[in-house]
Amino acid sequence: MHETQLPSMPMLGRTVVALNTYDVVIIGGGVGGLTLSVKLAQANLKVLVVEREKQPGKIYKGELLQPKSLQGFQLMGISQEVLSESFSLPKIHTYEMNKNKNGELEEALYIPLDYLRLPAPFAEARMIPHETLKKILLDKAKEFSGFHYWNPATFHSFSEIDEQNNEFKRAKVKYEKKEIDIEAKFFVGAEGRASIIRKAMGEVVTTTKYNHQFLTVTFPRPSDFTEARMYATHEDFIGLFPLPNNKIRSVMLIKPGDYKLMKNEGLETFYDSITKFEPSLKGYVQEIKSWKEIQLMIPIRHNIKQYVKGNAVILGDAAHSVHPMAGEGMNLAIQDGMVLGELLDWMFSNDNTDPKHLRYYEKVRKNRSDRISRLSHLSAMAYTWNFRWYQKLRMFGLKRLERNPILHYKHMLNISGIGWWPYTVLDGLRFLGPRWAYSKKTFARKKNNVIFQNKHDHPWK
Ligand SMILES: Cc1cc2nc3c(=O)[nH]c(=O)nc-3n(C[C@H](O)[C@H](O)[C@H](O)COP(=O)(O)OP(=O)(O)OC[C@H]3O[C@@H](n4cnc5c(N)ncnc54)[C@H](O)[C@@H]3O)c2cc1C
Structure with a gap:
């Protein structure tokens, strides 16, 4: 574990406070960055997470945990916390409905997507509130003295790059009204879709846009609504996913422009769009009192060629945004963090921190993420027209x-x-x-x- 603290010194008219040196600096304390930070803190490395938004965050993000993420949490020793704060979903019940000209609905097909077909202990997915999961990860990381967390703090750019050797040497972070230069052996971009580190790496993004958007919100549910359900007609799609504490997360597919129309018509339109499929939620969805609670989500797919350049590496949405239809975005970020954490642990404990080894991470994760990205895209296409x-x-x-x-x-x-x-x-x-x-x-x-x-x-x- 390295530690260097230099005194404050004036430089070019601004004050550069103590130069901080870390083994790994992670920009972005979302689920991906925090998962990685737990792995690194557990490996006794000196790690800094720089997170811009005051926590807890206020945006709805992914909440469905796939079995591989659950397996990883077990290895990280946070299984108990995750299980007690999440809700088990062994099946996702899928209903295709006929909608007649009067808008009346009739069940046309029922298909269960069944995790129970997988061998134990993988036979379930789980729903967890996004911010609860982040808190579990953060609390775990804080148990280790090598873990450092700056929040709110913003990474702006690299202040020193050795272009010839592809080495990112120093980054500039604004924290507590000061601009601080930080040094690290490795910099990780976990800042989500608009990653600055990805840009600094010179990666060109291929973007896929979709002809639909989503409305998403969490509201109370009856205690006996315990199974995930998805309903579709030729022109509607809604997903209802139970959360703990008698809450339910809804996602509703809409056409661009519908959000504005629905807002003009009033909340009743939104309530009806849910209760026409699921009458048992009458009286519950009405707990949503304002459009401000409902979030518009614009799906997008990003692909890039490389996750690594020199000693800089990206993970999660910074590396690959995927369409949310298959509930994979958060899982990819978590699993990236797990694999990269294991690799960096191995590199430091073998005193072999040559950045070329980061390619192992790319080798394992890029293939898997590209495949899941394609699957998510295909799932989205199934509901596109x-x-x-x-x-x-x-x-x-x-x-x-x-x-x-x-x-x-x-x-x-x-x-x-x-x-x-x-x-x-x-x-x-x-x-x-x-x-x-x-x-x-x-x-x-x-x-x-x-x-x-x-x-x-x-x-x-
Ligand atoms: C609006 C929205 C809704 C979503 N809904 C779903 C869903 O229903 N299902 C699903 O599976 N997935 C969903 N996703 C995707 C899923 O949540 C993401 O794939 C997952 O959160 C990615 O995790 P991450 O850690 O890579 O990035 P993020 O969760 O985006 O975290 C990145 C973090 O970096 C911080 N940051 C950014 N720039 C800087 C900077 N310069 N300096 C310091 N910090 C910075 C941000 O504040 C943020 O906390 C949604 C995503 C969004 C944006």
Whole structure:
């Protein structure tokens, strides 16, 4: 663990206070940055998290924890806290509804997306309030003397870069009304979509935009509303995900412009859009008293080529924003933090801090994130066009996915993050062929082989 403190000194008309040196500086104390900070603090490294927004944050973000993230929390020793503050969802019940010309709804198809098909202990997802999860992570990190947290503090730019050696040497951070120069062996950009470190790395972002937006809000629920439900017609989509303490998080797909229209019409329009699908929420959704509580979310997908340049590395939304339909954004950030944390721990404990080893992180995480990004994009595309024939096509797809045990398992495995079973030409036959068109033997043999092992998660060890 390195520690250097220089006295304050005047320089070029401004005061540069003590130069702070850390093993790792993380810009952004979101779920990704905080997960990484816990791993590094547990490894006795000197780590600084710089977070701009006063905590707790006020924006709705991801709250669905996939099994791989839950497994990682167990290894980090925060399983108990996460379990007691979250709500188990072994299934996501998906309903396709027929909507007639009068707007009346009738169930046309029911499909459960079933985590119980996965082996224990991976047979559930869990909902946790985003800020609660961040607090659990922060409290854990604070147990370690090597952990430092500046909040509110803002990273502006690097003040010194050795271009020739691709080395980011010093960063400028505004904290407690002072501009402070910080030095670190490694800088991590965990600042979300508009990452400054990503820009400093010169990474060019490929952006995908969508023809829809979402409204999202949390409100009270009846105590017996305990299962996640998604409802869709040819022109609507809502998701209802129970949280602890009798709360429920809703997401509603809307067309651009609808937000303004709905606001003009009043909150009744919003209430009706929920209760027409789920009458049991009458009287509960009305607890939302103002449009200010409802957040507009504009989905976007970002892809970049590299997560690493010299001693700078990016994770989470800074590296890959994904469409929220599959509930993956937060999980990718958490799992990035876990893998990068293990790698940096290994590098420091082997006294081998050559930045070239950061490529291991990129190797493990980029493939996985790109695949999940594609899956999330495809899930979004399934709800993109509001034609009746398009809904019929989606229903056909959902039915085929659910009825073939290999396809269903593959889907749940791939979104869970615990493994990856590639899609092949054979899946086309499974998809189109009869229900029994799969080999029980192959399924039994392969289903466990496709789960990530330590050698896949940490190939440098
Ligand atoms: C509005 C919104 C709604 C979302 N809803 C869902 C959802 O329903 N489901 C889902 O799975 N995912 C959702 N996501 C995505 C998911 O929340 C993110 O993928 C996840 O939070 C990414 O974590 P992160 O740590 O990478 O980034 P973030 O959570 O964005 O954290 C980045 C942090 O960096 C800080 N920061 C930024 N710039 C600086 C700076 N210069 N200096 C210091 N600090 C800085 C920010 O204040 C922030 O706290 C949503 C995202 C957004 C923005």
